Amino acid sequence: MILGYARVCTPEEDIKPQRKSLIEAGCREIFEDQGSANCVSLPGFSRLQASLKRGDTLVVWKLDRFGCSVKKLEALLTDLRKRGVHLRSLRDGIDTRTGKGRSFCEFVIDLANMERELALERTLAGREVAKKTGRTGGRRRQMTDSKILHARKLLASGMPPSEAANSLGVSLSTLYRWIPAPSKTIQSRSSH
Structure with a gap:
């Protein structure tokens, strides 16, 4: 059967x-989605997928109407291939019943895989550079060693912690994270 989307x-x-x-x-049944730029809520596409059977041909006007990104297109093409469903894109001249169409789909799948591998390589390379330079993940420290030294001097001179934090451009909680507030010692009294 020929179904359209x-x-x-x-x-x-x-x-x-x-x-x-x-x-x-020649589509016998056409499934539609309107106003779905984000490709998240596609009830028509969900109904289409439930209707597709081995040997069917799915016809789309253009590939960008079918897959919103290379990653999504790759996943859809892989799914159709596993299910034995052919794809035909009218505007792009692609038909997976032909060698040229199958080659194009293989290319898209390979491209998406290469994109994933490159992202992984970049991530791993970034971790190696960070490891070699002694950097850890996360934001840069707000309290440098010189700020800590300066904060200690301000607090030792009697400046209230909130003012010291303000003059250093950090929050009070950040100041206390690096320079804990002095703990008050409770002296126990023994009764005589």
Whole structure:
């Protein structure tokens, strides 16, 4: 069976040209989503996926109506291939029933895999550089060694902690994290 899928990103877009092209392509049933720019809530696409069976052909007007990113497109193409469903994109001239169409899909899948591997390599390389330079993750320390020394001098001179923190440009909790507040010792009295 030939099934069609049409999607517009904004309510202002007209879905009729897609619908017309899908009907002309021989689609028996057309599933639609309107106003779904974020590709999150796609009830029409969910119904389409539930309807697809081995040997069916899914026809889309254009690939960007089908997958919102290379990663999503790769996942959808992989899923269709596993399920034995063919894909035809009218505007892009892609048909997975042909060698050229299958090669294109393999290329998209390989591209998405390469993108993931490059991201992983960059992450690992960044960790190695951080490790070699002694950097740890997270934000830069607000209280440098010189600020800690200066804070101790201010507090020793009798300046209230809130004023010392303010003059150093840090919060009171940050000041206390690096220079704990003096603990008050409670002297126990023994009764005679």
